[in-house]
Amino acid sequence: MHKEIQFPGFKKITAKNMPWDKVVASGHRACQGCGEILAMGMVMKAVGRDAIVANATGCMEIVTSPYPQSAWECPWIHVAFENTGAVASGIEAGLKALHRKGRVQGEMPSVIAFGGDGATADIGLQSLSGALERGHNFVYVCLDNEAYMNTGIQRSSSTPWGASTTTSPAGSKSKGQRTFKKNMPAIAAAHDIPYVATASPAFHLDLMNKVRKAVSVEGPAYLHIYSPCPTGWRCKPEQSIEVAKLAVTSKVFPLYEVIGGEWHLKKTAKPKPVEEYLKTQRRFRHLTPDDIAIIQEHVDWEYARLERLAAMTDSVEDEE
Amino acid sequence: MGKRIGTEVSLGVAEAARLANVDVVSAYPITPQTHIVEELSEYVANGHLDAEFIPVESEHSAMSAAVGAGAAGARVYTATAAQGLALMHEILFIASSMRLPMVMTVANRALSGPISIWNDHSDIMAEKDIGWVQLFVENGQEALDLTLAAFAIGEDHRVLLPVAVNMDGFILSHMIEPMVVPDQEEADAFLPAYEPAMRLDPKNPVTMGPVGMPEVYTEAKVQCEQALLGSKPVVKEVLDRFADQFGRRYELVEKNGKENAKALFLTMGALGETCMTAVDGLIKDGEDVGQVRLRLWRPFPEEEFLEACRGAERIIVIDRALSPGCINGPLAVDIKSLFYGRDDAPEIVNVIAGLGGRDVTTEDFREIYARASGGELDGGYTVWGVKSYA
């Protein structure tokens, strides 16, 4: 038996009623073809302006807020790198108290936290875990570009096996990153929060609807969003969406939801070989066919586990 | 009219936070602070305080959540000590740079290592540059009163800074003392509802904590520094107002002992009361001695301090923290630099005493006085009572 999860006030987004009101303004300083700011912009379009954003230190914080210009059209705060879960907890608790005591009127705004993969899976994991466990009503969005891009492409625990970064460089005695990517969505799901989902800006309607669900659910929600980084991944800026699409269709980054403990996986019918995905990015160009086979095997293994989880707790859907 | 009760000082401090009707308490347990937040969570659980109690997973998150709640416009309280304060270190600077008033009790405790739960000031002395208003209290009543006053100080729109109330761990936090607890009407009359000057509000969006490029970083720091410097008259004003309403007067710098004494002890915190007894005894013995106690540590009350020291030929500065490799203990460094170049500069004797809960008795003060008078303690500093060999 799984928990019944409600999404009160959920309004589905379709191609016809896409929200276009940008809460993140043009004029931000993200790199050309940045998939992270694109994903963040999509999140905020789905959330709207009645929101308060807490942003961890990282690319998104830097490119949207160099004084005196801010790209933010909703209230926004940056405190530090590792504490965004805690900052969002404080905002939510503060709002709750002020609304309850009648000192602030009207609806409670949505509380959204953004962190990169380093801020989420490494340095900020403790504060995020605390915030999820305590049950604050907020949405945590991890914008995963698979390394510390803001400081110059250093490996994180979210960097995939074999990727060359400035602290996991490929060399005569190194294949690049020596560990497989930390399974952050599963860690979030292990907190038994009502809603966890993975998303990709290449599947924008899916992403925005997951945001809407995350915002409408009572309690913590966690979104893990694949965020292409042309600068760090050494791929062409125009290919950001292409790469993001390939990540999903090659099963490297499967899209799924965990709703009240039920794993919902939209199955990729005819998966592409991971090689197709890997060859789009020069961070993988040193890999040999044997290395690629290792990655393929791991991707298949992880995907099969997802299928098992979905089969155990729900049903596997075929691709639409 | 308030009531006089005998209670543990920690509970008195919790009572002050309750009287302040705080909106959010975010705290993590650490000895010797824990009784305060236990009591507050009980108030919340029993409906005696309408607040959100966030039982965070670390002090780093306690301070981070306090910043978030403060930015949302809430009145925030937290408490910590030693390792917990050190873990907050990074965020303490951000709280003041964002100009977020909040009140934090620091139940002063020695920093590891070796691990020690007992009192000294090494925790807060590592945080003297955080840009907060910092007060030191000497007894339970003062702890309660200044906690309430701290909200009024920090929230004043001329200040808008966080305030730390330093209270010696165990020596004060765990003592049972008689305290007058104001009633709610009195507290409300003294401390009006918090009006944030800026808050995270979708109706009026602001970007808080933006990137400070070199063109603006200095100015941003100076804004906070000026707010802190400018807080001194507000502290005075609030304490005067407190005295008018409650009849208990607190000065930024307190003085006792002989007028225009040749020798002065300088203390901060609970040690002041032991020293006071020693000074009384020394005066009875015919010594020309007095004592200065700093209540306001940051911003440093220069004029008031110099006034209190007028005529002194020797100041014995008691530091309750060691600053290894530095010229003096942290308090004495300030005092020496304050007197530098002045014609009336007294001799500064620096004694580091009471580390990690080591008792400092009236006898110690008498001996320090005797040895300082005999010229035995000149130059650098002396770690009092240290045993070199068995």
Place this chain on the structure above:
Amino acid sequence: MSDKALTAWRDLALGAAITRPGSAADLKTGDWKTLRPKVDEEKCIKCALCGVYCPEFCISENEEGYWHSDPFYCKGCGICANECPKDAITMVLEEDD
């Protein structure tokens, strides 16, 4: 914003906050580009995908329902051209028409 306001601490908002929402819109990021998107309206089916995928959020619908980028912000990344299902967008050198 004048230089004075940038440098004078007395003029800074509380905690050096930025009180003008979306003020990044003042920044011309369009001069980062070497290539710019050129839309062939004959081929365009007005699907808006270029707008959906623009990381500068600078592609919007004009009166006739065609989608064009704002050269003031467009950094010339080329995602729009790459994603256009009808190949209606080509990336051309800034100076060329």
